[in-house]
Amino acid sequence: MSHGVGASISFGDRIVKLLKEKRDIKPLLEWIKPQDFIPILERLPKDDRLSLVLSLNDDVIEKFLPKLPAEIVEEVMFGMDRNRFIRIVSNLPADELSDLVEKLSPINRKRLLWELPDWKLNEIKPLLSYPPDKVGGLMTNRIPVFFEEAEIWKVIREYVTRTKFDEYDTNNYAYAIDKNGKLKGLISIRELLTSPRKLKLKDVVQPPPVTIKPDADEEEAARIVASYDLLELPVVDDDGKLLGAVTVDDVVDVVISESTEDMVKFGGVEKITTPYIMASIFELTKKRVAWLIFLCLIEVIVAGVLSFYGKIISTIVALSFFIPLISSTGGNSGIQASIFIIRGLAVGEVSISDALRVLVKESLTSLFLSLLLSPLTFFLGFLIAKNIWVALTLSISLILIIFTVNIVGSLLPMLAAKVGIDPATISAPLIATIADLVGLLIYFTVATILLF
Structure with missing residues (x-):
């Protein structure tokens, strides 16, 4: 008996090896649960995974077919005997068949709906009238x-x-x-x-x-x-x-899907529907490049800030020692604040109407955080730069940076929700880049006031 995804991947590697060696895999298949075939099929070459699916019993295929990636579903759809495929999908629960149909390309969707028995088509039509991310597309209508x-x-x-x-x-x-x-x-x-x-x-x-x-x-x-x-x-x-x-099992699928999607968005990557192991290099590049270009353009502004204060840096070189500290501390602080708010919005603990309460709470929190970190940075600044004014510049800047970036990090997700954008879109790289820009402006402004 298999135990989870890790065991499934191990079985998948063994199946690949056996197939390459032209050996019988049926004894191994008896130990695999139906749901564990999904990660196995994702790791197999196209021809091998189709052969594996065709060798399984219909009742086994029914249990994992709706959860397969669209690419594999369409491979099975065209690689399997047509009557057998229609028989299998007709035995699926209405909500699962609806999900499977939504995965298909428009032309394949029409073809499958055309071939379904009338009784099954009438069963899933009400579900297909709703978008897949709405409750109507999630529910089942086969209830007592x-x-x-x-x-x-x-x-x-x-x-x-x-x-x-x-x-x-x-x-x-x-x-x-x-x-x-x-x-x-x-x-x-x-x-x-x-x-x-x-x-x-x-x-x-x-x-x-x-x-x-x-x-x-x-x-x-x-x-x-x-x-x-x-x-x-x-x-x-x-x-x-x-x-x-x-x-509740549909809800579990939603929670897993949404949490994964939010994690990907927060990392500054577009949602990818194909499993990573199956995704092409082109697709992975496409999902990442837009955010990287956008953030790169913002960092050009950051470079402009450094260039603007070039004379100050050349006069007091010690100021440049602490630029990484300023950037990372501000970015980390802002990301922490945004994570709390994004999670709160997701689970209903925070709403847009709580903006003022969030502002007050994060203001006080950032004040306490900065008061704890400021003495430490003053000590480290003096230890490294051997200049009390540089150390004072560093500690004061950190107080202002943590306060400002915390406010930005907490309110940006709420602003996104207000205008109808998924709060998770306010990604960690974006917060970190904003922190770089704001942090350097504050740092060198304070340095100008105290040192010149």
Whole structure:
């Protein structure tokens, strides 16, 4: 039995070796869980990974196919017998098939939808009408839904029958609706099975603690599920009609995807949809070059600042000793502040309306930080430069730099959120570059006042 991604990669390397040696890999495949085939397939050459997929049973392929990168999905789509592929995707839960369809190129998407059975197409059409990053594109509509006036014994009988035929993607709750399809309440399956059989469903259900609209952002669904400790989150339209539910496993996927995307953005890199091991050199270059060019242009301004104060530097060379310290301390301080705010915005701890509170809190925090660091930098400055005025310049500058960059680092993500930009776009390299510019301006301005 395999254990996680690390073990999967190890298996992947062994499979590659066995394939090169033209040896039988079937004994090894028996030890691999279906979900662990994803990192394995990402590491295999194109022809080998298709051969591996074709050698697996349909029920195994169903469990990992929707989570494969788009490139591999399309390889399987065209490399596998057409009837077999359609049979496999038709057995997928509606929300997973919807996600798979969204991955495909427009022409391949149309082709797959054309070939799907009518019953499956009708099942996923409502989900495809919403963008993939919205709740409507995340939810499943194959949930246990019953008329509120139905008697418990009839509800249980229908539920058991439909479950046998695998008609539900989730089995946590049963939902009660009225004649207009409006959600009236829900009950856990365990409680349903132990309820008195002669009662009606409306007598045992409870109002949902919270619902969500299909056009809400999927991150909002993740926050609600986490806040309310839900297994499922009902999705209703503006009239209160039940459309489906977002399950906790979908939310986990959202959290992983969004946290990874935010980390990449904060590093100053555009989002990459292809796994790193499969990405081409051109694609990796394309995702990085825009930010590097932008930051390079800003650093030209920083170079201009150094050039402007060239005479001061040449007069008191010791000032140049501490430029790296000024830049890195300011940048690190600003990045720390921005991380707290970006995280707070992401998990709902901070909102745009808290800007004034953030300003006050970060002002006081930066003041305490600078008062702790300033004596240390004064001592180090005097120790290295042997000049008390240079040391004083360094310590005063650091106080002003930490204060200024902290404010910038904390308010920039909030400003981005205000204008509808993902706060994570305020990347660490951007904060560090701004800190370079602001820090040098403050440093040499203080030096001019104190030393000349």
